[in-house]
Amino acid sequence: MTDAAVDRLPPRPAPGRFTVLSGLGALVLTVLTARAVDFDPTGLVTDLTRPNSVVEGLLDPDWSQIWSRRSRRAFIETLQLAVLGTAGGSIVALPLALYATDYGAPNRVVQVVLRLINSVIRSLPDLLWALLFVSAVGIGALSGLLALFFFSIAVVSKLTADTLDGIDRGPIEAGVAAGASNTSMLRTAVLPQILPSYVSFVLYGFEINLRASAVIGLVGAGGIGERIQFFQGRGEWDKLWGLVLLFFLVVFLVERISIVLRRRLV
Amino acid sequence: MIRFRDASVVYDGGVRALSNLDLEIGDGEFVVVVGLSGAGKSTLIRAVNGLVPLTSGHLEVNGREVPGLDRTGLRELRSEVGMVFQGFNLVDRTSVLNNVLMGRLHRVPTWRTLLGRYPADDVALAAAALDRVGILDKARVRANHLSGGQRQRVGIARALAQEPSIILADEPVASLDPPTSHVVMRYLKQISNELGITTVVNLHFLDLATAYADRIIGLRAGELVFDGPGEDCDAAVFESIYGRSLTADDTMDKQAAM
Numbered sequence: 001m002t003d004a005a006v007d008r009l010p011p012r013p014a015p016g017r018f019t020v021l022s023g024l025g026a027l028v029l030t031v032l033t034a035r036a037v038d039f040d041p042t043g044l045v046t047d048l049t050r051p052n053s054v055v056e057g058l059l060d061p062d063w064s065q066i067w068s069r070r071s072r073r074a075f076i077e078t079l080q081l082a083v084l085g086t087a088g089g090s091i092v093a094l095p096l097a098l099y100a101t102d103y104g105a106p107n108r109v110v111q112v113v114l115r116l117i118n119s120v121i122r123s124l125p126d127l128l129w130a131l132l133f134v135s136a137v138g139i140g141a142l143s144g145l146l147a148l149f150f151f152s153i154a155v156v157s158k159l160t161a162d163t164l165d166g167i168d169r170g171p172i173e174a175g176v177a178a179g180a181s182n183t184s185m186l187r188t189a190v191l192p193q194i195l196p197s198y199v200s201f202v203l204y205g206f207e208i209n210l211r212a213s214a215v216i217g218l219v220g221a222g223g224i225g226e227r228i229q230f231f232q233g234r235g236e237w238d239k240l241w242g243l244v245l246l247f248f249l250v251v252f253l254v255e256r257i258s259i260v261l262r263r264r265l266v
Numbered sequence: 267m268i269r270f271r272d273a274s275v276v277y278d279g280g281v282r283a284l285s286n287l288d289l290e291i292g293d294g295e296f297v298v299v300v301g302l303s304g305a306g307k308s309t310l311i312r313a314v315n316g317l318v319p320l321t322s323g324h325l326e327v328n329g330r331e332v333p334g335l336d337r338t339g340l341r342e343l344r345s346e347v348g349m350v351f352q353g354f355n356l357v358d359r360t361s362v363l364n365n366v367l368m369g370r371l372h373r374v375p376t377w378r379t380l381l382g383r384y385p386a387d388d389v390a391l392a393a394a395a396l397d398r399v400g401i402l403d404k405a406r407v408r409a410n411h412l413s414g415g416q417r418q419r420v421g422i423a424r425a426l427a428q429e430p431s432i433i434l435a436d437e438p439v440a441s442l443d444p445p446t447s448h449v450v451m452r453y454l455k456q457i458s459n460e461l462g463i464t465t466v467v468n469l470h471f472l473d474l475a476t477a478y479a480d481r482i483i484g485l486r487a488g489e490l491v492f493d494g495p496g497e498d499c500d501a502a503v504f505e506s507i508y509g510r511s512l513t514a515d516d517t518m519d520k521q522a523a524m
Binding site: 168170171173174175176177178179180181183184185187188189192193195196 | 315317340341343344345347349351355356357358359367368369371372374376380421428
């Protein structure tokens with residue numbers, strides 16, 4: 001008992017070669033890319049102090065946009081896009097995720113095809129979906145709706161698929177042993193297990209879509225983004241910032257509500 | 267009627283779980299399969315309802331040749347064979363009644379299960395099954411609010427709701443304490459006797475096996491090493507099944523006393 005246990009601790013193992021090499025690699029890559037894009041922190045300060053109408057607008061935003069009929073309409077359109085896109089996309093995402101699992105797929109072919117569809121949908125960002133549909137069906141809310149629909153499928157099916165991987169397989173075995181059809185088994189043995197998570201993912205998808213709806217409007221897919229771009233084009237920065245701050249407030253409120261709801265779910 | 271003839275199961279990687287098994291289990295028999303873990307008990311039971319396919323040989327269940335069944339044939343076979351699991355395999359997040367109704371899935375149309383609208387006959391059968399294992403009052407309770415013994419009784423009710431001619435029970439009491447184990451075993455035995463359901467139970471406790479079995483089947487390394495009535499199953503026989511003499515681990519009462 002004379003020497004303390006702490007002195008007899010085995011020595012801390014030296015960091016592995018992989019840790020050292022990947023750490024060095026990350027450092028070298030960061031420095032190289034910073035040089036490649038001419039990163040210079042002084043530009044940040046000098047450009048901000050220069051007279052700048054954009055920043056002046058931010059310091060003195062014009063709140064009148066709250067009452068403007070056209071801005072209000074754009075807001076409502078954004079909310080409608082987010083609700084419809086999320087609802088439609090989430091409904092499609094559920095079977096896409098369920099039938100792509102190794103226990104839920106009716107056969108190998110269906111599974112491979114569904115997984116391919118899922119990964120294609122997931123690989124496109126919201127803005128690209130919007131560009132795609134703006135060029136396919138023209139400028140307006142419909143292309144925004146389609147973009148958010150596919151973007152919701154991507155988000156909800158990805159998160160749901162991860163949850164499906166981690167469920168208790170016991171009830172699945174029970175369902176199969178009872179002679180259930182594949183779909184009946186998924187409905188009774190799997191769905192009750194993932195339902196709270198799924199609803200939470202739908203709410204999360206709605207939050208993301210609300211934010212995305214502002215971005216996709218910039219390429220002409222309807223909603224608040226179109227209005228933002230309109231003020232940008234006219235150089236009316238005070239009105240633009242008034243609108244953006246209002247949008248921020250709406251997103252913040254929706255997120256708070258959604259987070260409270262999701263916490264109660266899981 | 268369950269009849270294995272020269273049946274073998276070899277898993278990927280070369281593990282021989284069943285080796286040239288010849289075995290016949292008649293209608294209404296209550297059979298307990300004993301053996302060390304890895305002796306092939308689970309494989310034997312899961313071969314009967316086609317969850318584990320035979321690698322070679324023949325297996326006839328209720329007049330069907332199991333190895334030749336397609337997807338539809340397997341579902342028909344499984345509709346006649348109820349199964350009870352070691353880990354209960356209940357859906358925790360739904361009611362006891364919904365869990366028991368899973369036993370009716372072979373008959374209920376898929377669209378009805380999607381909507382959760384089960385026909386009245388099927389709900390009646392599920393209720394009768396719950397009543398038989400004495401937990402009808404728990405029907406609307408969520409499955410995760412039950413104790414282990416109650417959960418296994420729900421598992422039995424789910425198998426019973428299928429109106430099966432065969433019940434397979436894979437280590438049904440392995441996660442339960444001794445008194446609860448006896449309750450579950452008594453229900454299994456009683457149901458088998460009263461309804462004439464052929465029952466195959468895997469157990470690793472020898473005292474439980476001799477207390478309840480009409481007939482004991484001993485497996486060792488996938489081979490049949492004993493087949494006879496429970497009273498013939500003495501310490502010498504168990505030694506041949508387990509490859510060593512009995513220890514406290516092998517009987518539930520002695521293990522509980524430790």
